[in-house]
Amino acid sequence: RVKGNKMVDMQLTNNKLFSRGIRIIMEETGIDAQTASDLLEKYGSVRKAIEHSHVADH
Known part of the structure; x- marks a missing residue:
């Protein structure tokens, strides 16, 4: 799946x-690298991390 021009459902194999x-x-999301x-x-997955990034804001 692609969001904008970025592939957000890629396999993180390396x-x-x-x-x-x-x-x-x-x-x-505008969050820092460690978060x-x-x-x-x-x-x-990138998609799930983006979807749940609002939790990191609290």
């Missing part, structure tokens, strides 16, 4: 893709 996922989350990384590890 460090390069994981880092790309972090950058996408940061760009879409984006934590969300990505917790939810396992």
Whole structure:
């Protein structure tokens, strides 16, 4: 699945893709890299991390 011009349902199979996922989350939500990384590890997908990013704001 694509959001804008970014693939948000990619498989995070290596460090390069994981880092790309972090950058996408940061760009879409405005959160910092550590929070984006934590969300990505917790939810396992860029899309889910973005959807749940509002939880990190509290």
